[in-house]
Amino acid sequence: MNRFIAFVKKEFFHILRDRRTLLILFGLPLVQVLLFGFALTNEIKNAGIAILDNDKSPHSQQITNKLLASGYFQLRENLRSNGDIERAFRKGTIKLAVVFPAGFTENYEHGRSAQIQLLADATEQNTAISLTNYATAIIRDYTTDLNPTVQPPLTIDVRSRMVFNPELKGAFVFVPGVMAMVLLLVSALMTSVTIARERETGTLEVLMVSPLSQGQILLGKVVPYLFLSFLNGCIIIALGVFVLKVPLNGSLVLLLSETLLFIFLSLSIGIFISSIVDTQLVAMFASLMALLLPTIFLSGFMFPIESMPRPLQLVSNLIPAKYFISIVKGIMIKGAGLRYLWQPTLVLVGMSVLSMGLSLRNLKTRLS
Amino acid sequence: MENAVHTHQLTKKFGSFIATDAITFDVAQGEIFGFLGANGAGKTTAMRMLCGLLKPSSGEATVAGFDVYRQSEKIKQNIGYMSQRFSLYEDLTVRENIRFYGGIYGLRRADIPVKTDQILRKLGIETVADSLVASLPLGWKQKLAFSVALIHEPKIVFLDEPTGGVDPITRRQFWDLIYEAAHGGTTVFVTTHYMDEAEYCHRVSIMVDGKMKALDTPSGLKTAYNVDSMDAVFQILARGTSTK
Numbered sequence: 001m002n003r004f005i006a007f008v009k010k011e012f013f014h015i016l017r018d019r020r021t022l023l024i025l026f027g028l029p030l031v032q033v034l035l036f037g038f039a040l041t042n043e044i045k046n047a048g049i050a051i052l053d054n055d056k057s058p059h060s061q062q063i064t065n066k067l068l069a070s071g072y073f074q075l076r077e078n079l080r081s082n083g084d085i086e087r088a089f090r091k092g093t094i095k096l097a098v099v100f101p102a103g104f105t106e107n108y109e110h111g112r113s114a115q116i117q118l119l120a121d122a123t124e125q126n127t128a129i130s131l132t133n134y135a136t137a138i139i140r141d142y143t144t145d146l147n148p149t150v151q152p153p154l155t156i157d158v159r160s161r162m163v164f165n166p167e168l169k170g171a172f173v174f175v176p177g178v179m180a181m182v183l184l185l186v187s188a189l190m191t192s193v194t195i196a197r198e199r200e201t202g203t204l205e206v207l208m209v210s211p212l213s214q215g216q217i218l219l220g221k222v223v224p225y226l227f228l229s230f231l232n233g234c235i236i237i238a239l240g241v242f243v244l245k246v247p248l249n250g251s252l253v254l255l256l257s258e259t260l261l262f263i264f265l266s267l268s269i270g271i272f273i274s275s276i277v278d279t280q281l282v283a284m285f286a287s288l289m290a291l292l293l294p295t296i297f298l299s300g301f302m303f304p305i306e307s308m309p310r311p312l313q314l315v316s317n318l319i320p321a322k323y324f325i326s327i328v329k330g331i332m333i334k335g336a337g338l339r340y341l342w343q344p345t346l347v348l349v350g351m352s353v354l355s356m357g358l359s360l361r362n363l364k365t366r367l368s
Numbered sequence: 369m370e371n372a373v374h375t376h377q378l379t380k381k382f383g384s385f386i387a388t389d390a391i392t393f394d395v396a397q398g399e400i401f402g403f404l405g406a407n408g409a410g411k412t413t414a415m416r417m418l419c420g421l422l423k424p425s426s427g428e429a430t431v432a433g434f435d436v437y438r439q440s441e442k443i444k445q446n447i448g449y450m451s452q453r454f455s456l457y458e459d460l461t462v463r464e465n466i467r468f469y470g471g472i473y474g475l476r477r478a479d480i481p482v483k484t485d486q487i488l489r490k491l492g493i494e495t496v497a498d499s500l501v502a503s504l505p506l507g508w509k510q511k512l513a514f515s516v517a518l519i520h521e522p523k524i525v526f527l528d529e530p531t532g533g534v535d536p537i538t539r540r541q542f543w544d545l546i547y548e549a550a551h552g553g554t555t556v557f558v559t560t561h562y563m564d565e566a567e568y569c570h571r572v573s574i575m576v577d578g579k580m581k582a583l584d585t586p587s588g589l590k591t592a593y594n595v596d597s598m599d600a601v602f603q604i605l606a607r608g609t610s611t612k
Contacts, residue, residue, distance in 0.1 A: 201457075
């Protein structure tokens, strides 16, 4: 046991003496969470709009007020003619134009079909869709508010409610995603690099000749990073909950245990990588290419898995982060317990066992 | 007295390539045994088998009386090892390096500071005890690496080209340390390709293409081949040419 402690102590020296490692270890998660939380958001706030009011009636005025009061839109321009619309879009200051045609009020009050035209800048297609949806909903609200009793016959009344995330906050998606990404990257990258470094400097050979067993060497490499990554995980959760206001509806203990499990898996992937590469540089590239990119693109973090082509969907099943993200979302946002989350948990356990086993075997053959 | 190292027909094959071909030799306790050969002659492979890093393909070998097939853990307790890359951690201080190796070789906690002082005093490097190893000159690193390989007082110490890249004077000083260890009863098993070093060994073996071509004292070899330097012996054996 003393031998093991001596080894772990040495690992901590390595980590604490290396400023760059420390920076990656603690700077990366901080920057990522704050970046994704505040800067890279797909929520819509204060989108610039222009109004072309050819009706100039109380109705058009009230609808305009209602749109602007929602917080989604900000009036940039009052247009005078249809010709102005294109010019306003070209300038790029507005994302949406609302056109009230002349005679809007008259049509409306006489029970004829009254039309409002919404024009959206579809160079950003997702934003365009969201904006028209928001505006449509607000205008629909206005008409129902106006005629609470009048029910047109035989219409289907659609009432939607955004369950779990009524304000559609992007942080709900990003925090679990960033957590998976950072933990995977830090844990796997750090361990793969540290083992590759010992191989490069020749000290690994000396360790193998020493009475330390292979298990002790591996565990000694894993323990410090397990500890630091766990600290990292806690920082991300705290940032998510206190700064980005992501709820924590489920059990904190379960969340932390799942985090530990995921870290362990990431570390064993790191060991696996280091067991097949020779240098720190290759280890770093392998970690980035094999882990970071698939995690960003295929875990459902950035792009919904459901809308991927079938082959990619199958590949996404191999991405550990996919399961972890769904677990974190389940616990934090939906308040789900292990009863609902045992399946992805089991997958993570299986992946850990597999990669640990593979890397142990690989390391053995590689060293001898 | 039991031999420190004993091998009989020890062989290692990698696929169809025979790295070490049925070598047989004994090393006595307290002996400085030189293991010579060009790069790729199989000396590193042989050494790795003896250290328990590689399983032999066939043949037998014991180190410190323990069998390399079944008792590699016991062997590891009883040997020291210094690689050609010195095997110290550059981002740790001298003291921390000593403490680390003392720790992994299972020295008692109370013994480590005593041992540390001993090493520092012997090498005369007390002043840099708390400096990072990276800042030391090569010669100091090398001596420190050797002392660290002996920290648990092993019966046998394996040195894999320990003097690579250092000047002849430093190399000579290093050999003083080796003699001192051998005098204290430690068996020294050293690979080298410096022929002046071969002269310092009690006995040397010369490996060529996986086979052991010669094994005797340096003077015995020189007499047998009727030359006046180990370099000439090596030329005859390894290159098949005579420099006479």
